[in-house]
Amino acid sequence: MTILEMDYLGTDEIKQVILNFQKEVMPGKPIQESLVDEFAVALKGLTEYEILNLLALAYSRRGDLYREDLSLIFDQKQQMIKKAGILEMIPLNETMEDIGGLENLKEWFKRKAKVYKNMDKASAYGVDMPKGVLIAGVPGCGKSLNAKAAAKLFEVPLLRLDMGRLMGKYVGESEGNLRKAIALAEAISPCVLWIDELEKAFAGIGESGGGAEVTTRLFGNFLTWMQEKTSPVFVVATANNITKLPPELLRKGRFDEIFYVGLPNAEEREKIFQIHISKRRKQDLNDINIRTLVDKTSGFSGADIEGVVKDAVEAAFADDKNGVKTEDLLEAVKNTNSLSEIMADSLKKMEEEYKSRKFKNASK
Ligand code: ADP
Secondary structure, rough: OOOOOOOOOOHHHHHHHHHHHHHOOOOOOOOOOHHHHHHHHOOOOHHHHHHHHHHHHHHHHHOOOEEEEEEEEHHHHHHHHHHEEEEEEOOOOOOOOHHHOOOHHHHHHHHHHHHHHHHHHHHOOOOOOEEEEEEEEEOOHHEEEEHHHHHHHHHEEEEEOHHHOOOOOOOOHHHHHHHHHHHHHHHHEEEEEEEEOOOOOOOOOOOOHHHHHHHHHHHHHHHHHHHHOOOOOEEEEEEEOHOOOOOHOEEEOEOOOOEEEEOOOOHHHHHHHHHHHHHHHHHHHHHOHHHHHHOHHHOOHHHHHHHHHHHHHHHHHOOOOOOOOOHHHHHHHOOOOOOOHHHHHHHHHHHHHHHHOOOOOOOO
């Protein structure tokens, strides 16, 4: 038996499919060249059959192909990728402005974005293709938020790799799934590939037993890909607990940089309060004494602060108040068990671990 691996279509091949479709289905209605280019980019990562189906669907709506159909294609593509099971296309709603603090990390992303968006010029200049970043640290402090904002900044799609679903129950299935996921990401590239909770995927490496062997093999494949990758797939891996990660992963050459995200300091908490109050009750922002809130929330994570704002806004609404006041927020602070209360010991250990490994601090 011969196994044939189907390659995804390249951009030029997709353009040809579009032009053939135009000739056969809508003769006499040429499509602008720039629009063909945009369609081709939007259709990357789909098979010829799927591309033809999508074009037919778009055409059937209004008897022509318009730029507005790109959003239809985007939505449908999202569905198709989801059905394939291993990757998920995440809508880009967050920007770097939605992140309070973490200035070092944000600056780093902005530099990479400049390289990434001008890759031809940068590589002619001698700059290497960016590989990706590992963001590790305290839960609820903006790691996922950064993955999403990075894709928005790079102006490329965001694909999330679900490591849980990657693990198949048959021999060789997991490796096959990883290969498929990587091939799909490369076909859709340029893109950001977000690997969430990296430590969960690669826990148990080096131990004995059937499951551990699969993980070790999978990990080897992943490392090789990271090391040799030349495609514009920018990997953003996030992890809550780096102590469980195998040391090979942390060596130079895999990721461009490893950042540590800790609990927000006073200045960062102030910005996070401002962001989340503005999102919900912008009109109340000037009357709220944020300094007082900052003083009372040492040890709170970004997610804790968001929770406080949410609770206070809901309570004020339920009590028929005109607006949200500092007292309402303070009340919510009182009723919140902050992250550092819940997991004080492990936070301390984590912080020491990061310091000893000399990871870059995401905050200034
Ligand atoms: P994790 O670090 O566990 O990936 P997330 O990025 O998912 O945490 O954060 C959870 C939520 O908490 C976010 O959706 C956001 O609303 C809020 N949040 C966390 N950190 C910040 C931050 N630095 N600035 C603004 N909001 C934040």
